[in-house]
Amino acid sequence: VPIRELTSIECANLIATGGVGRVALCSHDGPRIYPVNFAVLEGVIVFRTSADGGLGLGLRNDPRIAFEVDQLEYQRQRGWSVVAEGTVEPVEDRDEIAGLNLRSHLIPWAEGSRNLLVRLTWQQLSGRRVGDW
Protein backbone atom coordinates (compact mmCIF):
# COMPACT_ATOMS: atom_id res chain seq x y z
CA VAL A 1 0.00 0.00 0.00
CA PRO A 2 1.57 3.33 -1.01
CA ILE A 3 2.18 6.03 1.57
CA ARG A 4 2.54 9.72 0.87
CA GLU A 5 3.58 12.70 2.97
CA LEU A 6 0.99 15.47 2.89
CA THR A 7 1.82 19.12 2.46
CA SER A 8 0.92 21.45 5.30
CA ILE A 9 -1.87 22.93 3.15
CA GLU A 10 -3.35 19.48 2.58
CA CYS A 11 -3.11 18.84 6.31
CA ALA A 12 -4.82 22.12 7.15
CA ASN A 13 -7.65 21.31 4.72
CA LEU A 14 -8.18 17.85 6.17
CA ILE A 15 -8.65 19.11 9.72
CA ALA A 16 -10.46 22.35 8.83
CA THR A 17 -13.93 20.93 9.46
CA GLY A 18 -13.12 19.95 13.04
CA GLY A 19 -14.53 16.86 14.70
CA VAL A 20 -12.73 14.52 17.05
CA GLY A 21 -9.00 14.67 17.74
CA ARG A 22 -6.61 13.32 20.33
CA VAL A 23 -4.37 15.36 22.58
CA ALA A 24 -1.06 13.83 23.69
CA LEU A 25 0.90 15.46 26.49
CA CYS A 26 3.78 14.56 28.78
CA SER A 27 2.85 14.22 32.45
CA HIS A 28 5.21 13.56 35.34
CA ASP A 29 4.30 9.90 34.96
CA GLY A 30 4.79 9.65 31.21
CA PRO A 31 2.67 10.28 28.14
CA ARG A 32 -1.10 10.67 28.25
CA ILE A 33 -3.76 10.76 25.50
CA TYR A 34 -7.19 12.38 25.67
CA PRO A 35 -9.83 12.46 22.92
CA VAL A 36 -11.58 15.81 22.50
CA ASN A 37 -13.86 17.46 20.01
CA PHE A 38 -12.35 20.48 18.36
CA ALA A 39 -12.81 23.28 15.86
CA VAL A 40 -10.29 25.03 13.63
CA LEU A 41 -10.60 28.81 13.49
CA GLU A 42 -8.26 30.77 11.26
CA GLY A 43 -5.45 28.27 11.51
CA VAL A 44 -5.84 27.67 15.21
CA ILE A 45 -7.12 24.47 16.85
CA VAL A 46 -9.53 25.12 19.72
CA PHE A 47 -10.91 22.60 22.18
CA ARG A 48 -12.53 22.59 25.56
CA THR A 49 -11.86 20.65 28.71
CA SER A 50 -12.22 20.78 32.47
CA ALA A 51 -9.59 22.91 34.22
CA ASP A 52 -9.30 20.42 37.07
CA GLY A 53 -9.45 17.19 35.06
CA GLY A 54 -6.49 15.14 33.90
CA LEU A 55 -6.14 17.00 30.61
CA GLY A 56 -6.52 20.46 32.12
CA LEU A 57 -4.05 19.81 34.92
CA GLY A 58 -1.64 18.13 32.54
CA LEU A 59 -1.65 21.15 30.24
CA ARG A 60 -1.01 23.45 33.15
CA ASN A 61 2.04 21.34 34.03
CA ASP A 62 3.38 21.16 30.46
CA PRO A 63 1.47 22.98 27.70
CA ARG A 64 3.26 21.27 24.83
CA ILE A 65 0.98 18.91 22.92
CA ALA A 66 0.78 16.75 19.85
CA PHE A 67 -2.74 16.84 18.44
CA GLU A 68 -3.77 14.02 16.12
CA VAL A 69 -6.73 13.73 13.75
CA ASP A 70 -7.25 10.79 11.46
CA GLN A 71 -9.65 8.87 9.32
CA LEU A 72 -8.32 5.37 9.02
CA GLU A 73 -10.29 2.49 7.52
CA TYR A 74 -8.79 -0.65 8.85
CA GLN A 75 -10.65 -3.00 6.50
CA ARG A 76 -9.71 -1.08 3.39
CA GLN A 77 -6.19 -0.28 4.52
CA ARG A 78 -6.48 3.32 3.62
CA GLY A 79 -6.81 6.67 5.29
CA TRP A 80 -4.98 9.70 6.49
CA SER A 81 -3.53 11.08 9.70
CA VAL A 82 -2.55 14.65 10.54
CA VAL A 83 -0.54 15.76 13.58
CA ALA A 84 -0.26 19.36 14.82
CA GLU A 85 2.44 20.15 17.35
CA GLY A 86 2.91 23.18 19.51
CA THR A 87 2.20 24.84 22.83
CA VAL A 88 -1.34 25.55 23.97
CA GLU A 89 -2.65 28.65 25.67
CA PRO A 90 -5.88 29.17 27.58
CA VAL A 91 -8.44 31.41 25.87
CA GLU A 92 -9.18 34.06 28.49
CA ASP A 93 -10.69 36.97 26.62
CA ARG A 94 -14.41 37.14 27.45
CA ASP A 95 -15.52 38.20 24.00
CA GLU A 96 -13.42 35.51 22.40
CA ILE A 97 -14.88 32.89 24.74
CA ALA A 98 -18.40 34.10 23.99
CA GLY A 99 -17.75 33.77 20.27
CA LEU A 100 -16.23 30.33 20.60
CA ASN A 101 -19.10 29.11 22.74
CA LEU A 102 -21.38 29.52 19.73
CA ARG A 103 -19.35 27.08 17.66
CA SER A 104 -21.13 23.76 17.57
CA HIS A 105 -17.88 21.84 17.50
CA LEU A 106 -16.99 23.31 20.85
CA ILE A 107 -20.13 22.21 22.62
CA PRO A 108 -18.85 19.15 24.49
CA TRP A 109 -20.79 15.92 24.05
CA ALA A 110 -20.29 14.61 27.50
CA GLU A 111 -21.96 15.91 30.63
CA GLY A 112 -19.86 17.69 33.27
CA SER A 113 -18.14 21.03 33.42
CA ARG A 114 -15.78 21.91 30.57
CA ASN A 115 -14.74 25.34 31.71
CA LEU A 116 -11.35 25.64 30.05
CA LEU A 117 -11.06 26.71 26.42
CA VAL A 118 -7.67 25.97 24.93
CA ARG A 119 -6.00 27.26 21.77
CA LEU A 120 -3.21 25.58 19.82
CA THR A 121 -1.36 27.73 17.33
CA TRP A 122 0.59 24.94 15.74
CA GLN A 123 4.30 25.26 15.14
CA GLN A 124 4.34 22.15 13.01
CA LEU A 125 1.69 20.42 10.91
CA SER A 126 2.41 17.15 9.17
CA GLY A 127 0.49 14.20 7.84
CA ARG A 128 0.38 11.10 5.74
CA ARG A 129 -2.02 9.43 3.43
CA VAL A 130 -2.05 5.65 3.09
CA GLY A 131 -3.64 3.74 0.23
CA ASP A 132 -6.12 5.15 -2.25
CA TRP A 133 -8.19 7.84 -0.63
Added chain:
Amino acid sequence: VPIRELTSIECANLIATGGVGRVALCSHDGPRIYPVNFAVLEGVIVFRTSADGGLGLGLRNDPRIAFEVDQLEYQRQRGWSVVAEGTVEPVEDRDEIAGLNLRSHLIPWAEGSRNLLVRLTWQQLSGRRVGDW
Protein backbone atom coordinates in the same frame (compact mmCIF):
# COMPACT_ATOMS: atom_id res chain seq x y z
CA VAL B 1 -24.97 13.16 26.59
CA PRO B 2 -24.17 10.66 29.36
CA ILE B 3 -20.62 9.49 29.94
CA ARG B 4 -19.62 6.28 31.68
CA GLU B 5 -16.30 4.89 32.87
CA LEU B 6 -15.64 1.43 31.48
CA THR B 7 -14.33 -1.45 33.55
CA SER B 8 -10.96 -2.88 32.59
CA ILE B 9 -12.71 -6.02 31.29
CA GLU B 10 -14.95 -3.92 29.05
CA CYS B 11 -11.86 -2.06 27.83
CA ALA B 12 -10.01 -5.29 27.09
CA ASN B 13 -12.99 -6.61 25.13
CA LEU B 14 -13.25 -3.43 23.06
CA ILE B 15 -9.65 -3.55 21.90
CA ALA B 16 -9.37 -7.35 21.63
CA THR B 17 -9.99 -7.43 17.88
CA GLY B 18 -7.10 -5.09 17.13
CA GLY B 19 -7.19 -2.53 14.33
CA VAL B 20 -5.79 0.97 14.40
CA GLY B 21 -4.46 2.65 17.54
CA ARG B 22 -2.33 5.66 18.40
CA VAL B 23 0.91 5.61 20.31
CA ALA B 24 1.82 8.68 22.39
CA LEU B 25 5.32 9.03 23.76
CA CYS B 26 7.47 11.75 25.28
CA SER B 27 10.42 12.84 23.15
CA HIS B 28 13.10 15.35 24.08
CA ASP B 29 11.04 17.92 22.22
CA GLY B 30 7.71 17.14 23.80
CA PRO B 31 4.88 14.71 23.10
CA ARG B 32 4.52 12.79 19.85
CA ILE B 33 1.66 10.69 18.41
CA TYR B 34 1.91 7.92 15.84
CA PRO B 35 -0.94 5.85 14.40
CA VAL B 36 -0.19 2.13 14.07
CA ASN B 37 -2.10 -1.04 13.41
CA PHE B 38 -2.02 -3.49 16.25
CA ALA B 39 -3.12 -6.85 17.54
CA VAL B 40 -3.93 -7.98 21.07
CA LEU B 41 -2.51 -11.35 22.05
CA GLU B 42 -3.26 -12.74 25.50
CA GLY B 43 -3.63 -9.34 27.10
CA VAL B 44 -0.64 -7.79 25.37
CA ILE B 45 -0.75 -5.11 22.67
CA VAL B 46 1.65 -5.77 19.81
CA PHE B 47 2.53 -3.44 16.96
CA ARG B 48 5.24 -3.02 14.41
CA THR B 49 7.33 -0.06 13.37
CA SER B 50 10.66 0.89 11.87
CA ALA B 51 13.57 0.78 14.32
CA ASP B 52 15.09 3.92 12.84
CA GLY B 53 11.91 5.96 12.33
CA GLY B 54 10.50 8.57 14.68
CA LEU B 55 8.43 6.07 16.66
CA GLY B 56 11.19 3.48 16.94
CA LEU B 57 13.82 5.99 18.01
CA GLY B 58 11.38 7.66 20.40
CA LEU B 59 10.63 4.35 22.11
CA ARG B 60 14.32 3.63 22.49
CA ASN B 61 14.72 7.00 24.22
CA ASP B 62 11.70 6.55 26.51
CA PRO B 63 9.70 3.31 26.29
CA ARG B 64 6.72 4.58 28.26
CA ILE B 65 3.63 5.00 26.09
CA ALA B 66 -0.06 5.76 26.21
CA PHE B 67 -1.86 3.71 23.57
CA GLU B 68 -5.31 4.89 22.51
CA VAL B 69 -8.04 3.12 20.56
CA ASP B 70 -11.42 4.63 19.89
CA GLN B 71 -14.54 4.54 17.83
CA LEU B 72 -16.09 7.98 17.96
CA GLU B 73 -18.99 9.10 15.79
CA TYR B 74 -18.88 12.83 15.68
CA GLN B 75 -22.27 13.25 14.04
CA ARG B 76 -24.07 11.02 16.50
CA GLN B 77 -22.12 12.22 19.52
CA ARG B 78 -21.43 8.75 20.71
CA GLY B 79 -18.58 6.31 20.95
CA TRP B 80 -15.91 4.91 23.15
CA SER B 81 -12.23 5.41 23.85
CA VAL B 82 -9.79 3.09 25.59
CA VAL B 83 -6.28 3.99 26.76
CA ALA B 84 -3.60 1.48 27.77
CA GLU B 85 -0.55 2.77 29.60
CA GLY B 86 2.75 1.10 30.29
CA THR B 87 6.27 0.47 29.12
CA VAL B 88 6.99 -1.28 25.84
CA GLU B 89 9.62 -3.90 25.13
CA PRO B 90 10.96 -5.10 21.81
CA VAL B 91 9.98 -8.63 20.80
CA GLU B 92 13.29 -10.34 20.13
CA ASP B 93 12.64 -14.06 20.36
CA ARG B 94 12.79 -15.52 16.84
CA ASP B 95 9.99 -18.00 17.32
CA GLU B 96 7.78 -15.35 18.83
CA ILE B 97 8.50 -13.00 15.92
CA ALA B 98 7.76 -15.76 13.44
CA GLY B 99 4.41 -16.43 15.12
CA LEU B 100 3.50 -12.75 15.25
CA ASN B 101 4.40 -12.27 11.61
CA LEU B 102 1.51 -14.54 10.69
CA ARG B 103 -1.03 -12.28 12.37
CA SER B 104 -2.84 -10.27 9.76
CA HIS B 105 -3.15 -7.25 12.05
CA LEU B 106 0.60 -7.04 12.23
CA ILE B 107 1.17 -6.89 8.51
CA PRO B 108 1.75 -3.16 8.06
CA TRP B 109 -0.35 -1.38 5.45
CA ALA B 110 2.26 1.04 4.35
CA GLU B 111 5.29 0.26 2.28
CA GLY B 112 8.75 0.51 3.82
CA SER B 113 10.60 -1.54 6.39
CA ARG B 114 8.85 -2.19 9.71
CA ASN B 115 11.50 -4.28 11.34
CA LEU B 116 10.74 -3.63 15.00
CA LEU B 117 8.01 -5.60 16.79
CA VAL B 118 6.95 -4.01 20.05
CA ARG B 119 4.98 -5.43 22.97
CA LEU B 120 3.01 -3.43 25.52
CA THR B 121 2.03 -5.27 28.69
CA TRP B 122 -0.25 -2.60 30.03
CA GLN B 123 -0.02 -1.47 33.64
CA GLN B 124 -3.23 0.47 33.36
CA LEU B 125 -6.28 0.14 31.11
CA SER B 126 -9.10 2.64 31.26
CA GLY B 127 -11.85 3.88 29.04
CA ARG B 128 -15.07 5.76 28.63
CA ARG B 129 -18.23 5.42 26.69
CA VAL B 130 -20.16 8.50 25.58
CA GLY B 131 -23.79 8.51 24.49
CA ASP B 132 -25.84 5.46 23.54
CA TRP B 133 -23.60 2.83 22.04
